Amino acid sequence: MDQIPGHRVTLQDVADAVGVSKSTVSLVLSNHPRISQETRQRVLDTVDELGYVYDRRAASLRTRQSFTIGLIITDITNPFYAELTSGIEHTLLAKNYIALLGSTTDLLQNQERFFATMRERSADGIILCPAPGTPPETILRLSRQLPTVLIARYLAGVDVDYVGADNELGTRRATEHLIERGHRRIAFVGGPQDSSARQDRLRGLVSILEKHRIPLDESLMVTCAVTRNGGYTAIQQVMRADDPPTAVLCYNDVVAFGVMLGLRACDLEPGPDVAVVGFDDVNEASLWNPSLSTVSATPTEMGQHAADLLLKRIEQPDRPIQQMILPSTLIIRASS
Amino acid sequence: MDQIPGHRVTLQDVADAVGVSKSTVSLVLSNHPRISQETRQRVLDTVDELGYVYDRRAASLRTRQSFTIGLIITDITNPFYAELTSGIEHTLLAKNYIALLGSTTDLLQNQERFFATMRERSADGIILCPAPGTPPETILRLSRQLPTVLIARYLAGVDVDYVGADNELGTRRATEHLIERGHRRIAFVGGPQDSSARQDRLRGLVSILEKHRIPLDESLMVTCAVTRNGGYTAIQQVMRADDPPTAVLCYNDVVAFGVMLGLRACDLEPGPDVAVVGFDDVNEASLWNPSLSTVSATPTEMGQHAADLLLKRIEQPDRPIQQMILPSTLIIRASS
DNA sequence: CTGAAAGCGCTTACAG
DNA sequence: CTGAAAGCGCTTACAG
CATH class of the missing domain: 1.10.260.40 (lambda repressor-like DNA-binding domains)
Structure with a gap:
């Protein structure tokens, strides 16, 4: 035995x-x-x-299939990535695959190490949320070596499978909503400067401001670490301005949680005093007090789609590149 | 190239x-x-x-070392496990190891599948949070086949490496605190019925009630799914009793978040109306409104210790079994 | 200081 | 229906 x-x-x-x-x-x-x-x-x-x-490793030496994939994300401690991972795991389990997990904390150096690790261990493919600043050639090379699907963030001009939210549409809707509620001074807080997700979300905001001929105030567009603490610090800075915003659109929910706390630290009540809208709709968002208005990016589903896409690519390396943009819906709650 | x-x-x-x-x-x-x-x-x-x-898989076929470990937890979506995982990853990265991730959702059937998966892929060891109801022989057998460390939950009589919080001490302290604040009717909500963690936490509560000669009311000791929703539903049931509790000690923070929401649904304000204490001190706990009093189980550190222990066991299979009980400290915030 | 050879545990044509 | 043999990409005694 x-x-x-x-x-x-x-x-x-x-x-x-x-x-x-x-x-x-x-x-x-x-x-x-x-x-x-x-x-x-x-x-x-x-x-x-x-x-x-x-002994699957012996078998895979012959068959060249390990039934293992690499999952490279920013930070498993961010509920967005946890829910993403959960969706991915769900799909993999059904197909007898399993994931090697790597959190980069958005450091290129860690990301490179994980690429090497996954290749050395003969992962059949990689699901990657690229760190900001990743050179496009890196991803192109990777995707030639290994089936690759990008998740949540893409790289301009890199033709690779991708699953993500409709970021621009999401913030357009959020901005329309804030304007309808009478807001004119709307701040944008957070996000990794060079990520596609931030750029697209910011573009959605700007385009709707233009549509309504509301002048853009660059000083209200700030960046910060994608953590609760990042949002907490950043919003306090912003509120100290002469003409502070009456509403803030956040890069994502985690930043929004920090922003809500930061507003309270300024003796302002999120919702009544300053409207706050997030992005992602992580499970937590509906549970906060006040509950967070946000754009739903359906992280669990996003993960499932990414895993599906990767497994399809593995089975059929020559299938056409597929880029899935998941619809974004605005969820209005008490914070706005 | x-x-x-x-x-x-x-x-x-x-x-x-x-x-x-x-x-x-x-x-x-x-x-x-x-x-x-x-x-x-x-x-x-x-x-x-x-x-x-x-090609590490070819190498490992000869050397019998894959530099891969299996991490089997309940649910990556629970921030406790996410923080645990983050700590584990941190230690593994430094030693060139990486983890295969499996979330069981506490289903024995999934757990068995992951055991097989990890063994087939020649993991060098396993970090496991055993699903409630896991037969002790299963773990004993596993640990003879593969270096194994249990995390957060142990199994009585199974002599295996283990890292966990001092559960009983934690709830003792929490209970003393509630009694000091004048509470006599203290409910206990949540936790998987057969897990060591729940039993130890409950025992801590009971022992302090006895010490103060406060009669135990079994109807206040309820179980529920270890999710926000579980706590949300359970507390509403409890508060409907003729003589409802004035304080509630929760199995963990996630349940406590649900309990706070459930109290609000009953028009009761957590803190002023009913005291709430959690367990774990996940990052979120200090950020809720009201901020959650809780017992710190230092999940990140727990993860790091578990990974350290596993790597030591892998290097030195004959070293004595080590069971690490991390000190629990009570953190008093606004909810109690 | 360097090479030839065996072997880790599988799979997969190829024979029979 | 079943077996012998080669080979996947490494490591590691053993010679020289």
């Missing part, structure tokens, strides 16, 4: 015990049809009896 | 290009000292030139 430490039960051991060749055992395990019912049963029984464990 | 799809650059290719044997290349890559400086440099240059990628 139990293995002797150091000695692994192999196909050969099973074959010896049954009195057939290891080819036969291998064929049984891969459900090959032309093994007699009797042999098959004896093999299966012996597999159980000896506690044989299939 | 780039590989031809399907063809992997191997040691042999590098050897051929340099004009040495693959043994020599291998020795260079493992930094073996007795290769001449000149050969070494030529090999290294060629490795770069050809874009050689080390």
